[in-house]
């Protein structure tokens with residue numbers, strides 16, 4: 001189980017403190033804010049994950065500064081990241097965001113389009129497809145949350161059965177991480193329980 005500390009809205013000092021306590025991987029939603037922290041903390045050996053929406057005009061900043069991008073839900077975004085990833089950096093590690101609870105306005109690729117997208121992204125040379133992430137709506141209870149997270153786990157297992165080598169299933173936040181772990185999460189993304197409430 002990996003722990004991603006979600007540091008959005010908290011200052012670089014808070015990230016440095018968490019690092020001093022042993023935490024290495026941090027998640028940011030807002031790309032500009034993330035790039036500022038990445039730059040100011042460049043002397044620390046941190047791993048930065050982009051977990052917010054990536055508009056086309058932001059792909060270059062993600063490709064040049066982040067280690068991971070977890071919210072890819074269409075091929076166009078992946079292709080731009082692939083083209084813009086600088087040669088001197090290792091491949092950008094990516095997860096596909098999948099919409100497991102069907103909200104039509106929500107981001108995330110639908111499960112039926114997922115296999116084609118996954119195989120197309122896996123073929124891009126400057127990206128390395130690591131797995132899936134999801135952000136389901138809050139569920140009414142633990143069982144319901146496990147059921148929704150379980151859909152993501154099934155999709156993840158099915159892709160691996162079809163020849164992909166995925167090792168990351170990013171799901172679970174402060175409010176629902178127990179259910180996500182129960183359902184087979186390999187990476188929880190925790191903000192509030194580490195840094196406190198965001199204003």
Ligand SMILES: *Cc1c(COP(=O)(O)O)cnc(C)c1O
Nearest residue numbers: 006051173174175189190191192
């Ligand atoms: C903010 C955020 C988190 C962390 O949420 P908490 O409830 O503070 O733990 C995790 N994942 C994503 C995508 C987020 O936007």
